[in-house]
Amino acid sequence: MKKVLTAGVVAATAVLLAACSSGQVGGGSGGGVQNNKQLALIPGVQAEPFYISMQCGAEAEAKKLGYTLTTQAPQQFDAALQTEKVNALGSNPPAALLIAPTDDTAMLAPIQQVANRGTKIVQVDTSLKDSSIAVSSISSNNVEGGQLAAKTLAELVGNRQGSVLVLDTKAGTSTTAARVQGFTDELKNHPNLKSIGVQFTNNEPEQAASKVTAALASTPDLIGIFATNLNTGEGAATGLRNAGKTGQVNLVGFDASPSEVDGLRSGEYQALIAQDPAMIGQQGVDQAVAALEGKPVTKSLTASLHSLTKANMDANSQYFYKQSC
The missing domain is CATH 3.40.50.2300 (Response regulator)
Structure with missing residues (x-):
């Protein structure tokens, strides 16, 4: 019986280690979530052309780099509604989260919880007062x-x-x-x-x-x-x-x-x-992937602005x- 139990423990440990190495087990900053190919985008509000353009740029760049990006947006530009979207990432967090915080203070705690599971955070468009949580922030000046x-x-x-x-x-x-x-x-x-x-x-x-x-x-x-x-x-x-x-x-x-x-x-x-929201989305994915793959990451980037008449x-x-x- 002792030999059987020992063999079972060894087998279970091997399965767990294999799952960790494949990025399927998250949890904590030491989790393997960084190794998967899943990215998430949570913009400020749904159905707004600025954020749709950002999503288009992010999706195209993610596909180009071999990653999958999903988008979940709140119905209104509201911290409570956006927090629901962040919390919904739950026990299956993405490798990286691109997010436009709807409140520079109230969104810190829910984003921090995702980061604690090992997810890389990239801020797009808006940002928190405490930007130390993000590996990169991309916005217009x-x-x-x-x-x-x-x-x-x-x-x-x-x-x-x-x-x-x-x-x-x-x-x-x-x-x-x-x-x-x-x-x-x-x-x-x-x-x-x-x-x-x-x-x-x-x-x-x-x-x-x-x-x-x-x-x-x-x-x-x-x-x-x-x-x-x-x-x-x-x-x-x-x-x-x-x-x-x-x-x-x-x-x-x-x-x-x-x-x-x-x-x-x-x-x-x-x-x-x-x-140039499409460029913000593209750069957000680029910085997220660089962080996941151990490449140099730029802490702060600015996108161009144009006066149209x-x-x-x-x-x-x-x-x-x-x-x-």
């Missing part, structure tokens, strides 16, 4: 994006004087906060333009439209609006349209979704600051965002 928006607005306005409204999404969103910072700092270099402050919209177009309606009523000299993302831009365009102010108040949006591009062409927007938009159509891959 959002401060420069805000500066570019202010410069573009100043060029559109010329020497005319007036007030400017800034529409942000939610407090705690790292990307839009940086855009606001860059825009506000650059606006100081244009004394003919005066900021009337920042309004938060909870990332809801209806709230953005309402904020624009209120600003038009209280600020007769409103000459420009900077909308920091897709939803605030769409809401601002609606507010201006409802008030009959389309084209009279210069609207500078961030991103280049199909609806924003159509709005730029029709005159609802006067400019868009386009990112009606005059130059067709020449820069490669930066228009996608609705599907």
Whole structure:
């Protein structure tokens, strides 16, 4: 009986070791999860062209490198909903997780739990305040994006004087906060333009439209609006349209979704600051795979930004965002 039990222990140990070497057993920073070919992407919200374009770039690069990438996105840009997606990775974590944290503080704990199982973390687009958990972070330089928006607005306005409204999404969103910072700092270099402050919209177009309606009523000299993302831009365009102010108040949006591009062409927007989300997704996969394969990893990468106007938009159509891959 003793010999039989000993043989059983040896056999079980051999099976366990084989599973570990194949990357099928996770758990803890010493697990074998890094050796599998599964990558996961959890963007900020589903069905948004920016994140769809990112997904397309990530999927293409993963396939090229021999990895499989799955995407799970929350229905709203919300930390609680995104936490559910992170927690759903459960006992079968991917080798690497590409994630756009929806809150720079609240998402730390759930992401840390995944990292503790051995998963490599790559931040795409947004980031945590404590970025030490991530092997790499890829984003646009959002401060420069805000500066570019202010410069573009100043060029559109010329020497005319007036007030400017800034529409942000939610407090705690790292990307839009940086855009606001860059825009506000650059606006100081244009004394003919005066900021009337920042309004938060909870990332809801209806709230953005309402904020624009209120600003038009209280600020007769409103000459420009900077909308920091897709939803605030769409809401601002609606507010201006409802008030009959389309084209009279210069609207500078961030991103280049199909609806924003159509709005730029029709005159609802006067400019868009386009990112390159497909490149962010591609670079995210590249850095994740490098970390998994023991190759050099770049801690921080920035993607390019482009100012689009009606005059130059067709020449820069490669930066228009996608609705599907």
